[in-house]
Each structure stands twice: as structure tokens, then as C-alpha cells.
Amino acid sequence: MSSILNMEWSVVRSQTPRIKRPCQRCGFVKPFGSTGKFRLNANGSQLDAWLIYRCDVCGSRWNRAIFERRAVSSLSAELMEALQRNDEGVASTFACNTKGRGGGKGGTDFSLKRRMVAGDCADACTVALTILNSDHVQVRLDKVLAKGLGLSRNRVLLLVEQGSLRFPMNNVKILKRRVPEKICIELCIGPASDRSVFWNYLVCTD
Structure with a gap:
């Protein structure tokens, strides 16, 4: 009887999104x-x-507008202090919000943290893969799967x-959509000769 290997991948942002602009x-x-x-x-x-x-190429500076003519009284003292001292967390939050902020299309670098939840690689023919995206990294599902499976x-x-790769409703269009907070996928592993290739990517952390 074949066993099921339960794996978990967490999508992690490697850096804040790049904005492509002239x-x-x-x-x-x-x-x-x-x-x-x-x-x-x-x-x-x-x-x-x-x-x-x-x-990224020449180092030219571009100032991306965050507030324009904003009433100082509408900002909390904590936010004002964070802006004045270039708080890393606040800067990252603004940088990750590229929607409708001008400057063109953003791109995101990411990595995967892999964790074996249950099962044994030795005889597993099916992998129950859970992909978590708690950071709401803006990346397509097919890109995550391609990176994760090599x-x-x-x-x-x-x-x-x-x-061989199945997910809810088996809708192929989901591959081109952004990864949700959580999605469960089933991967059927082929012959034993092919398994070692998959294990190297499924289990090894970036």
C-alpha cells in the first residue's frame, strides 16, 4: 500500500517588490x-x-509619493516618528503596497520554506502539499510550483x-492566479527512478 507524504511550503518574501519604470x-x-x-x-x-x-542598474534616485498635502493632524504620532527615523518595518509596508502607486508594474522575489509534516519519502507515491502565503506575496501559483519542483x-x-498535479476544482486557470493564503495540492510521484529528483526539491529549503 502506498503512503502519503504531507509537505508544507511557506512563501517568503526575499525582498520588497521592484517597480519597473523609465x-x-x-x-x-x-x-x-x-x-x-x-x-x-x-x-x-x-x-x-x-x-x-x-x-538597480545605475543607482538613479526616484521619489515615490506616499502622502501628498496630507494634514499632519490626520497622522498618528507613532507614524510620524516612524517616518522621521526611517523605520524599516514601515518602509517595507509601503514598499510592498505597489497597487495604484504609480511607477509601473512591480515584481517580487520570493523563497520557499519547506517542512515535512508527516510521512516517509522512502515509499510515498502521493504528496499532499499545502502552500501557505501568510505574507500575501504577489506571485503566481505556477511560478511557486515551478520554483519548488525545479x-x-x-x-x-x-x-x-x-x-499528476491536482488542486481544488482542477481548474487550470488557477495556475496563473496569485497564490492565496492557503491552498492544498496533490502531487502523484512517478516511477522510483523519478522520485529522487522530486525529493531534492520538495524537501530541501532554498
Whole structure:
């Protein structure tokens, strides 16, 4: 009788998202990353605040607007202090929120923390894989599976079409969607000769 191996992957953000935008110095669209530093400008009772970014290629600076003409009285004392001292956590929170903030499309680097919950690799033919995304990393499911299994995204799609990789409702469109907070996937392992390849990726942490 074949056994089931229960695995858990946690999607972890490697760095804050890059924002792709035109770089005046490079002359092309390039990725910009947050420096974690703020620029503040107080004008009477109003505040302008920017998060400073730099081009990954040439280092050119770009100030991304966080607040524009915001009433100082509407901000908590804690937030004001955090902005003034370039609080790392607050800067990361703003940097991770790229939706509707201008500057173009963001991209996210991530890693996977793998944990064997129950079962034995030796004779398992089925893997019950739970993927957790508590940090709400903006990354597609097919990209996570490709990275986790050491395969191309086309190969992942082929596994789904062959029935070797199954998930809720078996809707192939879910591969192109962002990873939810939690999703359970079933992976059927092939012949013994193929298993060692999968085990190296399933179990080993990035």
C-alpha cells in the first residue's frame, strides 16, 4: 500500500517588490528598489512624504509619493516618528503596497520554506502539499510550483494536464492566479527512478 507524504511550503518574501519604470539615466525601463528611506516636506499643517527608490542598474534616485498635502493632524504620532527615523518595518509596508502607486508594474522575489509534516519519502507515491502565503506575496501559483519542483512552468502545466498535479476544482486557470493564503495540492510521484529528483526539491529549503 502506498503512503502519503504531507509537505508544507511557506512563501517568503526575499525582498520588497521592484517597480519597473523609465530610468532617465539608463534611457530604458528598469527595476527600482526601495532604499527604506523617506523624504519629508512639511508645509505648515500639511505634509508631503516620499519613499526613496534607486535604479538597480545605475543607482538613479526616484521619489515615490506616499502622502501628498496630507494634514499632519490626520497622522498618528507613532507614524510620524516612524517616518522621521526611517523605520524599516514601515518602509517595507509601503514598499510592498505597489497597487495604484504609480511607477509601473512591480515584481517580487520570493523563497520557499519547506517542512515535512508527516510521512516517509522512502515509499510515498502521493504528496499532499499545502502552500501557505501568510505574507500575501504577489506571485503566481505556477511560478511557486515551478520554483519548488525545479521545473519549468510549461512542465508544471503538463503535470496538471496529465493528472499528476491536482488542486481544488482542477481548474487550470488557477495556475496563473496569485497564490492565496492557503491552498492544498496533490502531487502523484512517478516511477522510483523519478522520485529522487522530486525529493531534492520538495524537501530541501532554498
